[in-house]
Amino acid sequence: MSALQVLRQSRTPMDNVQLTTAILSHIQGLAAQGRCVRFNWVPSHVGLHGNEAADEAAWETTRHPAVALNILPSIHGTKVLARRAAVCAAGQQYRQLVQTSRQAAWHKQTTDNNEPLHPAQQLSRAEEVVLHRLRLGCGILEELRDEFEDQPCEHCPHLARRPLAHYLLSCPVTVRLRQRVGPLEDAAALVLRQVQENLPLLLEVARASPPPR
Template structure:
């Protein structure tokens, strides 16, 4: 996490072996400066800078670190940034390359894996869960009962005992008694006209302009948590025990 700042500080140390005996180094990163106080650190850049400090001390040089709070709104900020960039981009020989610790690579690897995972999820065709959750991420806990949490997972993946129990019984797929169409989670939650009154009473805030309902909202985190109305709809429809 300190690689950018400590790397620049390491570059600066290569020019401290001049005629002056005292040097002062300013930084707005308190965490990076605190890292230099840890003599038991295993971070390669911290160790490299500490080695420089020992070498400079033996040659009679004294380096003082000074923490400058984040300079938002402080006069001279742009000028200081320009000077810092000029120092980094000057014509001096490049600093030694140090191995990157695994902990510094983890955020990059994590972001790359998540990006690839999201790309694969975006490329998925017809999928019940993807219709509800387009962006990958952790689901939050609803704060309600364990029974509801279990039922909610089944509703979101589109596989419940009521709609898919026939697979274990080797029976025929169930149909809605009123509509004579295949019984699915989408039909039960947002389509079946027989449940229209219940739907309008409990889920009216998720009703779209054309009178239809958004399944992704009805089974989303807000509607299914404490204060949401999806559980009350499912309970009054007599579905909770059948999922």
């Protein structure tokens, strides 16, 4: 029935484009000759002589040598192939970036297969920025300067060469984030990866004591 519906619809076919177009072209050619083509749907496998004969003829063709036909992919199939190619190219570019970018390497450690966060509540723009900066491992502006020295922490007296790593690994205000991670020797990015399973806790700590910027 679906094949007849495709032939009856007025819009451009989405699947089996070449086959459908060829059938419609033949129908139009016969109509131009004054002939009328009529399709009748009949139930299959109920003993109708004509339908059984058609099934037998179709089965007989499977015993003949295979014939290769170059059929253009459907629009849907083309879109699927394009999406797969885009995902593959993006993944390859991301893997190359991880080798050369510290922030990309940090992001790979803090995420699971590059999965986005799915907070249970609506976040403000400021909260989204904080989480984004943490997941990217964004350092403070002074770290980009050649004369950068140890930076005092905003939440404790400690002087840190890497303020964000100190914030996650040893600052007292984030001790609750480290309870499930283990030894402080673990990479700071792994702290974020573990604690993202408890996103409300991460948000609570980041709101009360924002990370360095």
